[in-house]
Amino acid sequence: MMRSFQEPDSILEPNILDTIGAFIKEGGKPLMLVNALSSSYVGMPEMCNLMSGWARDFDIDPVDVMQEVLKEQLMDRFDPESVDSKFMAGSVKQLLLPMLVYLRNTLRRYA
Secondary structure, X not given: OHHHHXXXXXXXXXXXXXXXXXXXXOOOOHHHHHHHHHHHXXXXXXXXXXXXXXXXXXXXXXXXXXXXXXXXXXXXXXOXXXXXXXXXXXXXXXXXXXXXXXXXXXXXXXX
């Protein structure tokens, strides 16, 4: 569990309070927790806000910049074989068709 507190910006995770509570209940030491959370803090959201402000200062659309960065990151990390194996295994396959139908219908409403 301590490893999850050492991930970058783990303090910003949506379920962090539950994770902290479980850590303390299992006998985890609060000082170790505070040290892990503070040393793993990077401040990525604040950096994104700062970069967005700078982009606006130079009349650059920050949304376009962020979308391009996300696209590059996804393309670098995307593993089609892994995705195929996960989607075609077990219960995910049963959920795939309804999900695709829902997405199609949703996109048609906004097209």
